[in-house]
Amino acid sequence: MDKRAVFKSWWLPILFALPQIALILLFFYWPAVAVMRWAFTLEPPFGGAAEFVGWANFQDVFADPFYWNSVGVSLIFAFCGTASTIVVGLVLALAVDRQLPGSGLFRFLYILPYAIAGPAAGMAFRFILSPERGLMASVNAVFPDFWNPAKYGSHALVLVIVIFAWKWAGYTFIFLLAGLQSVPRALTEAAAMDGAGPIRRAVDIQIPMLAPTLFFLLVIMMTEGFVGADTFGIVHHTTGGGPNHGTEVMVFRIVDEAFKGLNYSGASAQSIVLIGLIMVFTFIQFRFIEKRVHYK
Amino acid sequence: MADIDIRAVHKSYGKTKTLHGVDLSFASGEFVVILGPSGCGKSTLLRMIAGLEEITAGEIAINGRIVNTLEPRERGCAMVFQNYALYPHMTVAGNIGYALKVAGVPKAERDRRIEETAKIVGLSDYLTRRPAALSGGQRQRVAMARAIIREPKVFLFDEPLSNLDAKLRVTMRAEIRKLHQRLSATSVFVTHDQVEAMTLADKLVVMNKGHVEQVGQPLDIYHRPASVFVASFIGSPAMNLFETRVETGAATVRFGGAQVPIDGALAAQLRGKDIIVGIRPEQCVVVQPGNGVSAKVDFVEELGSGRVVHAEIDGQPFAAVIGEEMRVRPGDRISLELPPSQLHVFDRDSGRRIEFEAVPRAPQNAAEAPVLAIVE
Numbered sequence: 001m002d003k004r005a006v007f008k009s010w011w012l013p014i015l016f017a018l019p020q021i022a023l024i025l026l027f028f029y030w031p032a033v034a035v036m037r038w039a040f041t042l043e044p045p046f047g048g049a050a051e052f053v054g055w056a057n058f059q060d061v062f063a064d065p066f067y068w069n070s071v072g073v074s075l076i077f078a079f080c081g082t083a084s085t086i087v088v089g090l091v092l093a094l095a096v097d098r099q100l101p102g103s104g105l106f107r108f109l110y111i112l113p114y115a116i117a118g119p120a121a122g123m124a125f126r127f128i129l130s131p132e133r134g135l136m137a138s139v140n141a142v143f144p145d146f147w148n149p150a151k152y153g154s155h156a157l158v159l160v161i162v163i164f165a166w167k168w169a170g171y172t173f174i175f176l177l178a179g180l181q182s183v184p185r186a187l188t189e190a191a192a193m194d195g196a197g198p199i200r201r202a203v204d205i206q207i208p209m210l211a212p213t214l215f216f217l218l219v220i221m222m223t224e225g226f227v228g229a230d231t232f233g234i235v236h237h238t239t240g241g242g243p244n245h246g247t248e249v250m251v252f253r254i255v256d257e258a259f260k261g262l263n264y265s266g267a268s269a270q271s272i273v274l275i276g277l278i279m280v281f282t283f284i285q286f287r288f289i290e291k292r293v294h295y296k
Numbered sequence: 297m298a299d300i301d302i303r304a305v306h307k308s309y310g311k312t313k314t315l316h317g318v319d320l321s322f323a324s325g326e327f328v329v330i331l332g333p334s335g336c337g338k339s340t341l342l343r344m345i346a347g348l349e350e351i352t353a354g355e356i357a358i359n360g361r362i363v364n365t366l367e368p369r370e371r372g373c374a375m376v377f378q379n380y381a382l383y384p385h386m387t388v389a390g391n392i393g394y395a396l397k398v399a400g401v402p403k404a405e406r407d408r409r410i411e412e413t414a415k416i417v418g419l420s421d422y423l424t425r426r427p428a429a430l431s432g433g434q435r436q437r438v439a440m441a442r443a444i445i446r447e448p449k450v451f452l453f454d455e456p457l458s459n460l461d462a463k464l465r466v467t468m469r470a471e472i473r474k475l476h477q478r479l480s481a482t483s484v485f486v487t488h489d490q491v492e493a494m495t496l497a498d499k500l501v502v503m504n505k506g507h508v509e510q511v512g513q514p515l516d517i518y519h520r521p522a523s524v525f526v527a528s529f530i531g532s533p534a535m536n537l538f539e540t541r542v543e544t545g546a547a548t549v550r551f552g553g554a555q556v557p558i559d560g561a562l563a564a565q566l567r568g569k570d571i572i573v574g575i576r577p578e579q580c581v582v583v584q585p586g587n588g589v590s591a592k593v594d595f596v597e598e599l600g601s602g603r604v605v606h607a608e609i610d611g612q613p614f615a616a617v618i619g620e621e622m623r624v625r626p627g628d629r630i631s632l633e634l635p636p637s638q639l640h641v642f643d644r645d646s647g648r649r650i651e652f653e654a655v656p657r658a659p660q661n662a663a664e665a666p667v668l669a670i671v672e
Contacts, residue, residue: 184379186379186381187381187383189348189368189375189377190381190383190442191383192347192369192392192441193346193348193350193369193374193375193396194395194446195369196394196398197369204383204394208385209385273526291601
């Protein structure tokens with residue numbers, strides 16, 4: 001039976017959709033078109049009409065070694081960030097799913113970080129993991145410079161990934177816990193009768209049953225790692241892209257170029273490359289990984 | 297092969313008590329059926345034997361060894377679940393062989409045993425399929441194969457046939473029985489279906505509200521139900537039960553405006569006492585009008601081999617099985633005789649069966665049985 005409501009007049013449905021259409025036009029299509037325009041033009045520094053320059057902006061971007069550095073940093077950030085959020089979320093979800101006494105409290109506590117803004121978490125972690133005063137200070141007292149994100153780019157990158165994972169593990173945790181709770185209890189009981197202990201049951205039964213959820217989180221977290229608001233916010237407030245461009249992820253470099261360097265054209269070209277990169281990754285994920293996901 | 301001893305086992309979830317002290321013992325190789333309505337605690341008891349549910353108080357011993365604190369895998373039990381609980385991402389072979397894989401049995405031996413087991417349950421051609429591509433009966437067989445391959449000392453069945461259609465259920469029932477004869481492991485089978493219970497059990501346990509009502513051989517329980525609950529739960533159509541009082545002057549009880557005779561020796565014990573009397577529908581005898589208890593027919597159910605007359609006596613429903621040759625229509629009045637030897641007598645307060653000791657039963661001859669005064 002067809003249950004759709006049919007509007008008799010043509011203008012009423014458009015009126016209902018109008019606010020949404022206006023928002024999409026204003027905040028999505030207009031900026032997107034502006035970015036396309038800027039990417040292929042150059043604003044004269046002392047005013048005047050924008051000048052069409054073809055692919056010149058892209059050539060400049062690709063010729064810049066710091067740009068390629070930011071691509072590398074972004075790849076490491078997105079891959080390590082995704083892997084650690086999913087692994088941490090999964091371990092926590094498996095633990096809470098056992099429903100031992102007090103698991104309700106832990107469920108609440110594990111979700112909590114997701115409610116904290118990324119930049120705020122970044123500020124907090126600057127103190128928590130500060131080399132001179134934080135948790136690592138005592139280690140540094142014995143092994144100088146064992147942990148110094150202010151000095152080493154690699155340490156700083158680890159720091160921002162830790163903050164990203166700390167916040168977003170709460171997000172993957174919710175989805176994975178919901179996924180685990182929809183696995184029929186009889187399956188894990190049957191595995192227990194078959195002699196499997198808790199870890200064996202998780203690996204052989206629960207994680208395979210979570211495949212659709214894991215795939216969903218892989219796609220979402222990769223995208224979040226590349227372009228998420230938190231990716232910029234955490235880097236901006238924790239390391240400011242440094243030291244020596246060590247944590248300069250692509251989104252940070254774009255904002256930095258556009259609003260500090262006032263190079264709208266270069267930033268727009270970088271944005272378009274970034275969008276292309278995400279599309280490629282998502283395509284790869286659906287093409288090669290989704291095949292191995294069984295939804296039933 | 298293992299015997300199972302259940303001693304004073306209690307189960308509570310917080311303040312809710314679901315089992316109130318269950319004492320049972322099952323001999324090695326026995327086929328035990330635990331029967332009861334939903335919520336009576338039968339599945340909980342089974343899961344406690346399996347180790348899936350903690351034992352609040354009391355102890356369970358398998359082969360003399362107390363298993364209260366043992367993990368399921370250490371108890372040597374295999375279980376067939378109600379919804380089969382097959383691993384959907386594994387093939388049939390993977391499902392059947394999973395226990396061996398966990399136990400670290402080498403691949404070659406594992407494959408050999410998977411094939412042997414699949415043969416027993418007739419699944420040899422389906423080993424590479426996934427459970428989603430199987431029918432209900434085949435899934436049931438995979439679940440059984442998965443239990444068989446471990447060569448368990450104890451087989452536990454948690455309502456395994458309740459998801460199958462009626463015909464398949466009968467087939468699988470026979471297969472389970474055959475399998476038991478072949479493997480002779482102690483089996484505990486939980487069900488709410490009395491036909492399954494009667495046909496499968498060596499020993500039948502009837503449970504209600506967390507108590508064991510009666511334990512015994514199926515026929516014993518059918519013929520001598522220990523309580524009103526068992527009497528009403530076992531047998532189809534259900535036993536007729538009515539409340540009455542033993543007359544002080546005669547060996548009769550009042551029912552439906554008539555005096556129904558009861559066993560003399562029993563009556564002598566129970567003068568003036570409130571009792572519940574039960575009689576199975578198939579034991580009621582239709583007699584000439586003017587005799588027996590008069591009943592007004594509500595409707596008739598055809599069984600093919602006979603028919604069940606649902607009638608009303610004293611405003612209470614009352615069923616009787618009559619032969620196919622009798623014609624009865626709704627609204628008719630029929631007279632029923634209730635042979636004294638077929639009456640079950642229960643205490644009205646406790647609901648327990650009242651047996652009369654030391655006196656042999658009266659000869660069972662319906663024709664000679666005294667038929668009482670009738671008021672119509």
